[in-house]
Amino acid sequence: MSLISPWRADFPALDALQRQGQTYLDSAATAQKPQALIDAMAHYYANGAANVHRAQHLPGAMATQAFEDTRRKAGEWLNAGDSGHVVFTHGTTSALNLLAYGLEHLFEAGDEIVISALEHHANLLPWQQLAKRRQARLVVLPLTTQGVIDLDAAATLISSRTRLLAVGQLSNVLGTWQPVAQLIALARAQGALTVIDGAQGVVHGRHDVQAMHCDFYVFSGHKLYGPDGVGVLFGRHQALAQLRHWQFGGEMVLQAGYLDATFRPAPLGFEAGTPPISAVIGLGATFDYLNDVNQTAVAEHEARLHDLLCAGLLLREGVRLLGDPSVALASFVIEGVHNADLAHLLTEQGIAVRAGHHCAIPLISSLGLAGAIRVSLGLYNDSEDLAHFFNALDQALELLR
Numbered sequence: 001m002s003l004i005s006p007w008r009a010d011f012p013a014l015d016a017l018q019r020q021g022q023t024y025l026d027s028a029a030t031a032q033k034p035q036a037l038i039d040a041m042a043h044y045y046a047n048g049a050a051n052v053h054r055a056q057h058l059p060g061a062m063a064t065q066a067f068e069d070t071r072r073k074a075g076e077w078l079n080a081g082d083s084g085h086v087v088f089t090h091g092t093t094s095a096l097n098l099l100a101y102g103l104e105h106l107f108e109a110g111d112e113i114v115i116s117a118l119e120h121h122a123n124l125l126p127w128q129q130l131a132k133r134r135q136a137r138l139v140v141l142p143l144t145t146q147g148v149i150d151l152d153a154a155a156t157l158i159s160s161r162t163r164l165l166a167v168g169q170l171s172n173v174l175g176t177w178q179p180v181a182q183l184i185a186l187a188r189a190q191g192a193l194t195v196i197d198g199a200q201g202v203v204h205g206r207h208d209v210q211a212m213h214c215d216f217y218v219f220s221g222h223k224l225y226g227p228d229g230v231g232v233l234f235g236r237h238q239a240l241a242q243l244r245h246w247q248f249g250g251e252m253v254l255q256a257g258y259l260d261a262t263f264r265p266a267p268l269g270f271e272a273g274t275p276p277i278s279a280v281i282g283l284g285a286t287f288d289y290l291n292d293v294n295q296t297a298v299a300e301h302e303a304r305l306h307d308l309l310c311a312g313l314l315l316r317e318g319v320r321l322l323g324d325p326s327v328a329l330a331s332f333v334i335e336g337v338h339n340a341d342l343a344h345l346l347t348e349q350g351i352a353v354r355a356g357h358h359c360a361i362p363l364i365s366s367l368g369l370a371g372a373i374r375v376s377l378g379l380y381n382d383s384e385d386l387a388h389f390f391n392a393l394d395q396a397l398e399l400l401r
């Protein structure tokens with residue numbers, strides 16, 4: 001079956017990569033960028049860069065306007081309404097670290113922080129370190145064999161000792177959606193705060209933070225076809241009110257003396273220093289671009305890519321898929337074939353996939369593996385990309401077996 005992407009031409013890098021003999025199948029690590037983003041960032045730099053919020057002059061006012069427009073668009077993307085604020089961070093990792101420091105004062109010895117067995121290091125290590133600092137306990141929710149957080153286990157492990165639940169919406173290794181709504185309900189019933197790592201989930205479909213009822217939802221611009229260096233932290237008003245300032249400097253201050261200072265509330269209170277202005281402007285253009293594409297058509301295209309990818313992998317002898325992927329993101333190992341050797345042969349043939357532990361060492365180790373190969377597709381991929389991949393895979397397997 002031939003599957004063409006109507007959006008491919010919007011992403012100039014795809015052609016450039018093709019000219020370099022590269023087939024890009026690593027969008028879950030970072031996605032390629034639409035021309036609209038490149039134009040918006042170039043326009044900002046070519047027409048007058050200026051700092052935001054503090055400047056009185058016209059370039060400053062224009063930069064501030066574009067910057068604040070993106071904040072509005074990010075809120076709309078998540079259907080935040082007036083339930084909370086969007087804080088700009090440098091990415092998912094910096095948002096999660098902000099939370100782990102900003103909420104630290106709420107934890108006492110013996111309190112529990114609940115995560116799951118599939119978390120990316122970005123949603124594990126900040127909580128692990130917080131637990132160590134406060135003598136709190138990290139509780140790890142187990143997975144079912146399909147690679148989904150086990151809700152029965154969660155119902156017993158989330159308890160009155162739980163102060164915070166932090167889970168990924170979509171696994172970056174297994175490609176599986178997680179039952180975040182049910183987990184949030186369990187945590188809320190115990191009065192715990194809830195944090196959703198939307199780094200992967202935000203890329204696939206639209207999500208509604210009001211319907212989800214999470215306290216915080218975080219993601220990175222660069223995986224959502226936006227620029228790197230910028231991330232979004234959505235927080236509900238009541239949750240943000242509990243967050244302490246953690247980085248100090250310009251922009252976030254209300255009044256400052258030599259011995260004391262007062263600080264702004266969210267969002268600006270959590271955006272100390274000059275923010276990534278051009279990246280925020282680029283992210284705004286990305287939201288415009290994504291709002292213009294037909295989301296239903298994208299979902300259908302990605303569903304077909306998913307089917308082609310999974311069916312093609314399972315056709316090959318000895319392939320073991322990790323979990324049961326819900327999106328066009330699949331990690332696999334092949335019986336009798338060393339992961340690193342296969343990755344090397346794929347790379348030599350211009351196939352850009354990811355190999356290794358995918359920043360989830362505990363998960364990969366718990367599966368008894370040293371690593372896996374991950375193929376992850378974006379809206380610009382097509383069946384020809386997959387044909388290149390499967391050709392290269394077959395040739396590599398011929399050499400290795």
Ligand code: PLP
Pocket residue numbers: 028029091092093094120122123168170171172197199200220359
């Ligand atoms: N969480 C998940 C599920 C991810 O896949 C990633 C990146 O791969 C991150 C967090 C970290 O994102 P970033 O490196 O953009 O901060």
